[in-house]
Amino acid sequence: MxxxxxxxxxxxxxxxxxxxxxxxxxxxxxxxxxxxxxxxxxxxxxxxxxxxxxxxxxxxxxxxxxxxxxxxxxxxxxxxxxxxxxxxxxxxxxxxxxxxxxxxxxxxxxxxxxxxxxxxxxxxxxxxxxxxxxxxxxxxxxxxxxxxxxxxxxxxxxxxxxxxxxxxxxxxxxxxxxxxxxxxxxxxxxxxxxxxxxxxxxxxxxxxxxxxxxxxxxxxxxxxxxxxxxxxxxxxxxxxxxxxxxxxxxxxxxxxxxxxxxxxxxxxxxxxxxxxxxxxxxxxxVKWHGRFEVISREPLIIYDGAHNPDGIRCAADSIRRYFGDKKVVLLIGVMADKEYGLYADMLGELTDTAFAVKPDNPRALDSKSLAQALTERGMRTLPFEDYAEGARAALDYAKKQDMPLIALGSLYMYQQFTDALKDIINK
CATH class of the missing domain: 3.40.1190.10 (Mur-like, catalytic domain)
Structure with missing residues (x-):
């Protein structure tokens, strides 16, 4: 075989x-x-x-x-x-x-x-x-x-x-x-x-x-x-x-x-x-991927596979630790069975704009539903049906605002994210 x-x-x-x-x-x-x-x-x-x-x-x-x-x-x-x-x-x-x-x-x-x-x-x-x-x-x-x-x-x-x-x-x-x-x-x-x-x-x-x-x-x-x-x-x-x-x-x-x-x-x-x-x-x-991993330092891009409320809370703590009062740009994709409505309460003060995408998984939540849930709880979130388009928009915004880009929400999204970055860089 x-x-x-x-x-x-x-x-x-x-x-x-x-x-x-x-x-x-x-x-x-x-x-x-x-x-x-x-x-x-x-x-x-x-x-x-x-x-x-x-x-x-x-x-x-x-x-x-x-x-x-x-x-x-x-x-x-x-x-x-x-x-x-x-x-x-x-x-x-x-x-x-x-x-x-x-x-x-x-x-x-x-x-x-x-x-x-x-x-x-x-x-x-x-x-x-x-x-x-x-x-x-x-x-x-x-x-x-x-x-x-x-x-x-x-x-x-x-x-x-x-x-x-x-x-x-x-x-x-x-x-x-x-x-x-x-x-x-x-x-x-x-x-x-x-x-x-x-x-x-x-x-x-x-x-x-x-x-x-x-x-x-x-x-x-x-x-x-x-x-x-x-x-x-x-x-x-x-x-x-x-x-x-x-x-x-x-x-x-x-x-x-x-x-x-x-x-x-x-x-x-x-x-x-x-x-x-x-x-x-x-x-x-030790090496381990997908857990607050620095993907790039110029510009600063980090991936964290936080995928439940406790993981998101820990990610928020880490963002505060590393960046203090400085805002970050968030790229978020989650599974539909997670308590994603709570994420806005934990992450909202850390960003002025988030970008919602859909991980490549049958259990994933569509980006519009995620964006709506987060926006309704005070965290401005823009949905993107095309994952690569969402990643590009988030990265462009991060560069323009001179902010770190943090991608998080699911380990299932890691390969999508790193592939999208390679395509963006190559183009």
Whole structure:
């Protein structure tokens, strides 16, 4: 099977929709000789922060000399971007080879796996084939019924935080959502909770107690930072007296780094050797796309994949941190199932004009509806049916007003945005 054929098969699997539950993925992996049981795994659930956490931890483990597999979603550029070895996206042929081997197994099943289940199985098989020492695996959505939740004994389960998101699948309350995410906690295995909700902590603690697990939380007495520790050049914090630099932007990256450093201590207790030099080097070398990423410095263009109210709040905090009272230009595209009406309250004071576009996704909200909702709440927003036209208009306005351009609202928009910029620059 070549890459085009593999994409064709994944399109066929996607037509089966999204169906929660573990019966299909469990059967598929059984037919594949259970590759998920052959690799040490750190399993991550949470509403926000999973990607940055995974990227930092992967970089540190790589610096410590381990071969590290990674699986995350959604793919930011193309499907191969969900699969990483030592932080690097896999090649098209690697993807095609694995899908080519898995597809006949899927087709032999009475109940065919969904797209995400096929991708999950492919990830575990990839890690085994590449000889990974450890894998860092993100939940796609929720936890208990997510297809990644076939890991029987993770080295560590991590819950970064819990906010309202995916209400149609996970519930309308924090407690309901937390109960799903705590489903990744496994019998007798350590679990880390890095959020700040007392309600979620109590649910995690109760689940851990029932399953005989030790629950860890961050010890903030070990960390400190100054008011100028977040700049447009990266993030710094002091851990156990040593200053650490992280090239990732966003005020939320300090919290992500605290969680990573706390989990490194747990992994050491589990017998994984991680020297201090690897921690320092790994954090300094980390790369991750789409999270307050500087796409261009002249003119200043930033992309942030904030896609729910908590993410937008964090993006707004970062904009204030980096630009103070200076206005910015916003290019926004969202999914229709998000609470996008709230975004105007969080972002309105930061801009005088926003530009609404539609991400290339079946669940995306049309630009006119988004613009109307934001404008009605006091944030002047102009709709553009053509994405490239909207990006060009936003960039032209930003240049004219000498303002930074911030694109945000959905990770699904990242490829569209960077492609549009290339076309604008080339023309």
């Amino acid at each position: 070549n890459y085009t054929e593999a994409l064709g098969y994944m399109k066929k699997a996607a037509e089966r929709g999204s169906v929660l539950g573990l019966s299909r993925i469990t059967e598929l992996l059984r037919l594949m000789d259970n590759p998920q049981d052959k690799i040490k795994t750190v399993h991550i659930a949470g509403t926000n922060g999973k990607g940055s956490f995974g990227a930092m931890l992967t970089s540190v483990l790589k610096s410590a000399g381990y071969k590290v597999g990674g699986f995350s979603s959604p793919a930011i550029t193309k499907v191969t971007d969900s699969f990483r070895i030592d932080g690097e996206e896999i090649g098209e042929q690697d993807f095609a080879d694995i899908i080519g081997d898995i597809a006949p197994i899927c087709e032999s099943m009475d109940e065919k796996p969904t797209e995400f289940e096929v991708l999950t199985a492919a990830a575990f098989e990839l890690f085994v084939r590449k000889g990974c020492d450890i894998a860092v695996v993100e939940c796609g959505m929720g936890g208990d019924t997510d297809s990644t939740n076939v890991i029987k004994a993770p080295v560590l389960s991590v819950i970064t935080n819990v906010q309202k998101d995916h209400g149609a699948f996970l519930g309308d309350t924090i407690a309901e959502i937390a109960s799903h995410k705590c489903g990744i906690i496994k019998q007798g295995r350590p679990v880390y909770f890095g959020g700040n909700s007392e309600e979620v902590y109590e649910i995690a603690a109760d689940t851990a107690k029932k399953l005989g697990c030790e629950l860890f939380i961050p010890d903030y007495s070990q960390f400190s930072w100054s008011d100028d520790s977040c700049t447009i050049n990266g993030t710094e914090l002091i851990y156990k007296g040593e200053k650490l630099h992280i090239p990732l932007l966003g005020t939320y990256q300090r919290e992500n780094a605290v969680n990573v450093l706390s989990c490194i201590e747990i992994l050491r207790r589990e017998g994984i050797d991680i020297p201090e030099s690897a921690v320092r080097q790994g954090l300094a070398d």
